[in-house]
Amino acid sequence: MPLKIYGPVQAGGSLGAVLMVLAEKQVPFELVPIDMGKYEHKTPAYRALQPFAQTPVMDEDGFILFESRAICRYLAEKYADRGTALIPTEPKAKARFEQGASIEFANFHPYAVPIIMEGLGKPLKGGATDKRVYDAAVAGLKERLAAYEVVLGTQRFIGGDEFTLADVFHVGHGAFLAHAGCDLMTSSGPNVARWFGEITARPSWTRWVRDGDAVRSTAAYDSE
Structure with a gap:
């Protein structure tokens, strides 16, 4: 199952950082669009993923992670041997x-x-x-x-x-x-x-x- 990222259709803001890391690391993913104009991020189903009703959210085979900086760090460390080294080790x-x-x-x-x-x-x-x-x-x-x-x-x-x-x-x-x-x-x-x-x-x-x-x-x- 591909990694899923929940967020607005347009890249930018916090979602933009996550998408940039995925591209730097060449990690395939599925973008699950959240229509914020229709307040889909306020629904009970979405709040079950993100209690603060914010975007983006990552779903990796049931491992749910929110806060864009946490997602970026997780991806950078998990795929440390792939693409650009985004967190130095020295x-x-x-x-x-x-x-x-x-x-x-x-x-x-x-x-x-x-x-x-x-x-x-x-x-x-x-x-x-x-x-x-x-x-x-x-x-x-x-x-x-x-x-x-x-x-x-x-x-x-x-x-x-x-x-x-x-x-x-x-x-x-x-x-x-x-x-x-x-x-x-x-x-x-x-x-x-x-x-x-x-x-x-x-x-x-x-x-x-x-x-x-x-x-x-x-x-x-x-x-x-």
Whole structure:
């Protein structure tokens, strides 16, 4: 039975990270579409898989796992001998990777998500952007990306000199920012622009892209 991934039809957000890892590791899977516009993620059947009603969810022959970072780590470690090595094993390289993963969780995700929700998610659902929330998130992300610019001036990727999960974790939400009216991934300095351009040019990501643009989706809502 193929590995199943439950998530929106459009790649992006947290689902985008999982799909990118599957592509880097060349792991076959079946995407089980969840129509979030119809609130299929709120049904009792889906909540039995994911009590928080978020996407994505992995089902590997009855082994259910949610939280995108946990899924990505599991796949990277299970298929460590296949495709791209996404988690280093040498202690110092692994520590640098863990640093990069922590940077994303603490300094990128908390700002990128409200930008996407206010600038893209709400308008797509017919709602109005809360400019106060949007502007505060943009200001916060701008400040953090100034530090990224420093880090990326000394190493090729955010988790060291090799591409890792720390970079993957940035792609799904980072690619949405431009659609939410935020150009910080290209305007925050040459190091940030070079890094983000490189990781979003990987075939494991571009295969989920349509017409040269990151696929739009309301996956920023109720995704982790």
